[in-house]
Each structure stands twice: as C-alpha cells, then as structure tokens.
Amino acid sequence: MRKIRLSVFCVALLLSFIGCVMQDQSISVQNGFIYDGVKSIGNARFNFWIDIPVDWDAEDRSENGDGYFLLPGDNTVDLRVYGGHVMPENDYTTEMLQDPANHPIPFYFNDGYKGVSLTKREELYFIRTERNVHIIFYAKAQKSWLEKHESMLKTVASSLRFGRRKE
Numbered sequence: 001m002r003k004i005r006l007s008v009f010c011v012a013l014l015l016s017f018i019g020c021v022m023q024d025q026s027i028s029v030q031n032g033f034i035y036d037g038v039k040s041i042g043n044a045r046f047n048f049w050i051d052i053p054v055d056w057d058a059e060d061r062s063e064n065g066d067g068y069f070l071l072p073g074d075n076t077v078d079l080r081v082y083g084g085h086v087m088p089e090n091d092y093t094t095e096m097l098q099d100p101a102n103h104p105i106p107f108y109f110n111d112g113y114k115g116v117s118l119t120k121r122e123e124l125y126f127i128r129t130e131r132n133v134h135i136i137f138y139a140k141a142q143k144s145w146l147e148k149h150e151s152m153l154k155t156v157a158s159s160l161r162f163g164r165r166k167e
Contacts, residue, residue: 046083051159126157
C-alpha cells in the first residue's frame with residue numbers, strides 16, 4: 001500500500017512539472033466570441049499558459065517540449081502554441097516581425113500586454129515576447145476558414161500568458 005501511495009505521489013509530481021491541462025467551467029466572452037468552458041494548457045519549458053475551448057484537444061508532439069499542437073476537430077487546420085528563445089542572429093520570428101510584407105499589427109493580450117499579430121499567406125501568428133522568449137499561437141488554414149473563425153482565434157490568442165494558469 002505504501003508503494004502505491006508513493007507511486008501515485010510521484011506521478012502527480014511529474015505531471016505538475018511537465019505541464020498540464022486543467023478544466024474550468026467558466027464562460028469566456030472576448031472579441032465577440034463566446035464559449036462555455038475552457039482548458040488551460042501549460043508549458044513548463046517556456047512557462048506559458050493558453051486557454052482553449054473545452055472541445056479541443058492538445059498534444060505535445062515536440063521532441064524538445066516547446067509547445068502543443070491544438071486539435072479543433074478539423075484535420076485541414078493546423079493550430080499550434082509554442083515557445084522559443086530570442087536569438088541574437090537568425091531568429092525566424094524576429095525576421096517575420098520586421099518584414100512589412102507580413103502586415104504586423106499590434107495585438108493586446110487579456111492582461112493588457114502588447115504583442116503583435118501578423119499574416120503570412122494563409123498563416124496567422126500571434127506573438128508575445130518577454131524576457132528573451134517568444135510565445136506564439138499559430139494558425140494555418142484556408143483563407144475562408146481563417147476568416148470564419150477569426151473571432152475565436154483572437155479569443156484563444158488573447159489568453160496567451162507567461163507563468164499563470166489563470167489571469
């Protein structure tokens with residue numbers, strides 16, 4: 001019995017360090033999009049959280065623990081949230097932000113922090129940079145899907161934050 005308790009404790013401790021998915025039965029209303037119930041997805045490596053609709057799934061398919069693939073139930077859509085270090089040279093994210101062809105515009109997160117959103121072909125990026133770390137919510141889909149779900153994508157992106165499960 002003692003070994004079982006110790007095993008259960010170790011598994012619980014491991015899950016708290018790796019990152020976790022928490023359910024919240026609150027209603028989120030932002031950017032004109034409403035959904036009942038959210039999951040808070042956490043990433044231990046880059047210390048960030050994002051809230052996604054409860055009917056989405058999140059899978060860590062990365063080799064280095066940098067983020068998640070978000071699965072909204074449509075296989076034609078590629079949604080991801082991930083972190084990365086700001087590099088002094090050859091930083092792809094910084095290069096995208098500096099390219100006016102990507103149409104970077106200010107984007108405000110729920111906590112008031114100013115980041116950037118940009119469009120690159122049929123891809124949307126919502127980027128938050130703090131303490132030499134980028135955290136990015138990425139969406140790639142047909143233009144019609146992106147337009148139809150724009151409000152929902154902005155709501156999810158606006159919940160992106162460092163270090164806190166809840167705002």
